[in-house]
Amino acid sequence: MKGRVWKFGDDIDTDQIYPGKYLPLTDKKEMARHAMEGTDRGEEFIKGVKDGDIIVAGKNFGCGSSREHAPVAIRGIGISVVIAESFARIFHRNCVNTGLPILILQETQHLNDGDILEIDVTSGKIMNQTQNKVLKATTLSQLEFQIMRAGGLLAYLRHQNKATKEGL
Amino acid sequence: MTIIEKIFSTASGNEVNPGDYIWADLNLVAMRDFGGPNVIQEYENSYGTQPVFDPTRVAITFDLHIPARNEKVAVNQKTLRDFAKRQGVRLFDIDTGVGQHILIENGLVKPGEIIVGTDSHMNLLGAMGAAGFGMGTTDIAGAMYKGKLWFRVPETIKIEISGRLKEYVGAKDLILYIVKQLTTSGALNKAIEFSGETISAMNMAERITMASMVTEMSGDVGFILPDERVVDFIRSRSGEKIEPVYPDADSAYDKVYEYAVDDLDPQIACPHSPDNVKDVRDVAGTRVDQVFIGSCTNGRYEDLEIAAHFLKNRKIKNGLRLIVVPATMEVAKATLRSGLHEIFLASGAVVTNPGCALCTTGHPGILAPDEVMVSTSNRNFVGKLGKGAKVYLASPATAAATALTGEITDPRSV
Numbered sequence: 011m012k013g014r015v016w017k018f019g020d021d022i023d024t025d026q027i028y029p030g031k032y033l034p035l036t037d038k039k040e041m042a043r044h045a046m047e048g049t050d051r052g053e054e055f056i057k058g059v060k061d062g063d064i065i066v067a068g069k070n071f072g073c074g075s076s077r078e079h080a081p082v083a084i085r086g087i088g089i090s091v092v093i094a095e096s097f098a099r100i101f102h103r104n105c106v107n108t109g110l111p112i113l114i115l116q117e118t119q120h121l122n123d124g125d126i127l128e129i130d131v132t133s134g135k136i137m138n139q140t141q142n143k144v145l146k147a148t149t150l151s152q153l154e155f156q157i158m159r160a161g162g163l164l165a166y167l168r169h170q171n172k173a174t175k176e177g178l
Numbered sequence: 179m180t181i182i183e184k185i186f187s188t189a190s191g192n193e194v195n196p197g198d199y200i201w202a203d204l205n206l207v208a209m210r211d212f213g214g215p216n217v218i219q220e221y222e223n224s225y226g227t228q229p230v231f232d233p234t235r236v237a238i239t240f241d242l243h244i245p246a247r248n249e250k251v252a253v254n255q256k257t258l259r260d261f262a263k264r265q266g267v268r269l270f271d272i273d274t275g276v277g278q279h280i281l282i283e284n285g286l287v288k289p290g291e292i293i294v295g296t297d298s299h300m301n302l303l304g305a306m307g308a309a310g311f312g313m314g315t316t317d318i319a320g321a322m323y324k325g326k327l328w329f330r331v332p333e334t335i336k337i338e339i340s341g342r343l344k345e346y347v348g349a350k351d352l353i354l355y356i357v358k359q360l361t362t363s364g365a366l367n368k369a370i371e372f373s374g375e376t377i378s379a380m381n382m383a384e385r386i387t388m389a390s391m392v393t394e395m396s397g398d399v400g401f402i403l404p405d406e407r408v409v410d411f412i413r414s415r416s417g418e419k420i421e422p423v424y425p426d427a428d429s430a431y432d433k434v435y436e437y438a439v440d441d442l443d444p445q446i447a448c449p450h451s452p453d454n455v456k457d458v459r460d461v462a463g464t465r466v467d468q469v470f471i472g473s474c475t476n477g478r479y480e481d482l483e484i485a486a487h488f489l490k491n492r493k494i495k496n497g498l499r500l501i502v503v504p505a506t507m508e509v510a511k512a513t514l515r516s517g518l519h520e521i522f523l524a525s526g527a528v529v530t531n532p533g534c535a536l537c538t539t540g541h542p543g544i545l546a547p548d549e550v551m552v553s554t555s556n557r558n559f560v561g562k563l564g565k566g567a568k569v570y571l572a573s574p575a576t577a578a579a580t581a582l583t584g585e586i587t588d589p590r591s592v
């Protein structure tokens with residue numbers, strides 16, 4: 011996947027990612043229109059973001075409440091992958107369970123806002139085309155990839171039950 | 179092996195190491211009146227009317243909007259009641275209290291078990307030696323269907339406490355002090371084991387206070403090794419044999435922190451972060467509009483007893499509001515029998531029905547902009563209890579002393 015970097019700081023909580031006032035929304039397209047709206051560059055992001063773009067953030071991305079609207083909205087608005095120095099536990103789980111790819115990278119200082127990256131989420135290779143540099147991120151585990159490939163946790167478990175019933 | 183490594187080894191059927199990704203069997207899946215309806219929607223979207231993995235291992239608790247305060251909440255609660263009936267799972271209705279406490283009081287939490295739920299503070303079950311995890315709605319829907327979930331085995335941090343706390347310095351002061359040391363991200367993706375003589379001496383209420391605030395350090399889960407008293411309690415409530423899980427003497431810890439607490443003074447977390455902790459005396463004199471004593475962190479009988487000690491035969495400051503909320507109906511009944519309830523009312527406090535109360539918005543008692551509240555709860559983020567309001571987190575003793583004077587007060591000075 012290839013896209014442009016949108017940079018954010020440390021401790022971006024789920025209320026910045028998806029403000030609480032939109033919690034009643036259930037339509038995914040409508041939800042997507044508010045992704046990152048509570049951050050200090052929310053308006054600019056929503057106007058400018060293109061399909062395939064990439065969020066790069068600092069520590070503890072997705073902390074705060076456990077709302078799953080957060081990863082769903084980020085994915086809905088077209089973000090292909092979120093790279094951060096660390097993720098809050100529940101947000102990390104929600105990404106895997108709902109199918110938003112994430113990568114963990116300590117050296118996010120080497121990625122600038124607006125850089126064009128080409129990313130292989132399975133190997134963790136990040137090719138920074140703007141700076142002509144390659145970085146290596148920590149990828150999700152095998153088990154997490156399996157869940158994502160199945161279409162999320164609920165689909166994964168459904169397949170698994172079927173498989174057991176059919177004696178596979 | 180540490181406690182979580184042992185628990186995950188048993189629940190996954192394989193010996194595990196920190197950093198491993200595993201599937202683990204769950205002992206109990208819980209949801210509540212907030213979040214629960216979304217879980218059911220997701221469950222039924224994916225699995226229709228298929229039965230849950232084991233109806234005796236699913237519990238629904240009502241603790242947030244009780245009784246229902248508007249039509250939407252009423253519809254949500256009805257959704258949960260109907261689901262409980264259809265699926266034959268247990269439901270604790272509006273006459274019960276804070277979910278995790280209800281699970282404990284009903285003998286549904288045993289040492290070494292894995293329990294998941296929709297509240298962010300499920301890890302307070304670590305006070306009983308159980309692994310409690312707060313999770314999102316998809317996780318809980320999947321858990322209810324399959325009775326198992328995926329986990330990353332966390333590394334464990336050991337926090338060893340020695341020394342005797344001074345008079346009117348309690349578990350809340352200690353855990354606030356620890357949150358200050360580790361910060362709000364200090365235990366990210368880690369388990370915590372609390373140990374040492376100070377912890378061993380703690381009663382169940384104090385242990386719950388300690389374990390509940392593991393969330394504020396971003397910990398996955400936190401444990402206090404069950405002692406005889408805790409084991410006896412669980413045995414009497416569950417009617418089952420209890421076999422606590424203890425860490426091996428040669429466990430490998432990610433980090434070990436040691437604190438001596440003989441000199442610790444009352445602590446308070448200032449706006450707007452649980453790790454913005456100071457000595458109470460450093461902010462003493464700050465004017466306060468409202469005091470809240472309760473929540474899953476400080477709503478047990480012992481917590482209310484300390485508050486009553488200060489409020490007995492006294493009146494709260496004119497113009498200040500004091501709201502007291504027992505964690506559960508069992509606690510509420512005990513305060514009625516022992517006379518605490520009477521003390522609160524006589525002091526000028528408002529006592530409301532058991533539940534989560536002023537831990538979050540949505541409960542009566544919200545603040546106006548610029549108002550200041552001292553709360554015994556666990557979080558004080560911006561906007562958590564009203565736009566522009568300021569929340570300080572403190573112990574029941576500090577909260578009660580503050581209610582008497584109308585300004586932040588060291589409990590030893592009244």
Ligand code: SF4
Nearest residue numbers: 297299473474534537
């Ligand atoms: S008091 Fe607050 S943190 Fe505790 S269980 Fe209730 S809502 Fe959760």
